[in-house]
Amino acid sequence: MLIRTPRRWQLPEREATPESVFLDRRAFLGGGVALGLTIAHPARAQNGAPRNGAFTLDRELTPENVSSRHNNYFEFGSTKRIYTAAEALQTSPWTVKIDGLIDNPRELDVADLIKSMQVEERLYRHRCVETWAMAVPWTGFALKALVAAAGPKPEAKFVVFESFLDPKVAPSQRQTWYPWPYREALTIAEAGADLAFMVTGAYGKPLHKSFGAPLRLAVPWKYGFKSAKAIRRISFVAQRPKTFWEAVQPEEYGFWANVNPEVPHARWSQAQDRMLGTGEMRPTRLFNGYAEDVAGLYKGLEREKLWT
Ligand SMILES: Nc1nc2c(c(=O)[nH]1)N[C@H]1C(S)=C(S)[C@@H](COP(=O)(O)O)O[C@H]1N2
Numbered sequence: 603m604l605i606r607t608p609r610r611w612q613l614p615e616r617e618a619t620p621e622s623v624f625l626d627r628r629a630f631l632g633g634g635v636a637l638g639l640t641i642a643h644p645a646r647a648q649n650g651a652p653r654n655g656a657f658t659l660d661r662e663l664t665p666e667n668v669s670s671r672h673n674n675y676f677e678f679g680s681t682k683r684i685y686t687a688a689e690a691l692q693t694s695p696w697t698v699k700i701d702g703l704i705d706n707p708r709e710l711d712v713a714d715l716i717k718s719m720q721v722e723e724r725l726y727r728h729r730c731v732e733t734w735a736m737a738v739p740w741t742g743f744a745l746k747a748l749v750a751a752a753g754p755k756p757e758a759k760f761v762v763f764e765s766f767l768d769p770k771v772a773p774s775q776r777q778t779w780y781p782w783p784y785r786e787a788l789t790i791a792e793a794g795a796d797l798a799f800m801v802t803g804a805y806g807k808p809l810h811k812s813f814g815a816p817l818r819l820a821v822p823w824k825y826g827f828k829s830a831k832a833i834r835r836i837s838f839v840a841q842r843p844k845t846f847w848e849a850v851q852p853e854e855y856g857f858w859a860n861v862n863p864e865v866p867h868a869r870w871s872q873a874q875d876r877m878l879g880t881g882e883m884r885p886t887r888l889f890n891g892y893a894e895d896v897a898g899l900y901k902g903l904e905r906e907k908l909w910t
């Protein structure tokens with residue numbers, strides 16, 4: 603079933619919108635045959651996504667054939683070589699449910715969601731809690747735009763991201779010692795940060811399945827496990843949920859998980875990044891180099907375990 607994006611999910615057009623994207627969106631709004639065409643080619647808007655120059659790197663981009671073939675995606679196995687196994691996931695059509703303590707609950711096709719948002723490219727660092735790191739040109743839209751469209755009620759304090767659940771395609775989901783589906787969460791303030799990004803593509807293409815197609819989170823000031831992949835549901839809740847890795851190993855993988863080189867993991871140092879591809883070691887930076895953008899979110903929260 604095709605669910606037409608309701609008006610309040612539309613964001614205002616920006617003058618910077620490239621013509622191709624604008625025309626696509628007009629076609630989408632026109633419905634009918636054009637709507638079908640648009641949904642059959644969700645990649646088009648992403649290919650033309652303008653780069654947002656506000657997000658700069660201090661390192662080379664990681665080559666696509668390196669970053670997209672070295673992954674953590676436990677649904678498909680506990681090694682880094684899951685990129686062929688991840689191809690089994692059917693990512694189109696794909697519905698996303700947006701629910702909980704909001705004015706505009708929705709269940710819509712991810713292609714419609716993407717069409718209703720301002721898609722752009724951002725160059726982001728990524729730092730896994732295991733110390734490996736990369737730099738990737740993601741395409742997607744600001745999470746805060748989705749939050750605004752959802753219309754959170756005052757009681758909504760956390761945003762929960764739930765990944766797909768399908769043990770038939772993801773063999774590891776038959777391992778009952780893991781609390782499937784994968785679940786992550788942010789505070790509503792974190793979800794409103796400019797840096798919080800919903801990823802729908804990478805390297806100018808629709809998102810690779812190994813990266814978490816068709817929709818993943820990127821919160822680059824936090825350890826990588828916070829950036830949930832293959833998201834099916836985004837819920838606004840009052841209570842802090844127990845997240846996937848927190849449920850498995852709370853001492854090692856907490857709720858906040860902000861990057862800090864001075865706070866070691868229980869079993870290893872967090873002082874250095876190991877760059878994928880080159881193996882180059884670089885000093886890890888506070889908030890993974892994004893302190894200026896996000897440190898303010900944690901004022902008054904100093905007694906929380908912000909770094910685990
Ligand atoms: N659904 C899901 N999301 C996930 C994971 C996972 O296993 N399943 N792994 C996390 C971890 S530990 C990291 S480091 C990043 C890895 O993203 P990448 O494989 O695109 O580099 O995804 C995160 N999101």
Ligand SMILES: [Mo]
Binds near residue numbers: 674729731825826
């Ligand atoms: Mo990770």
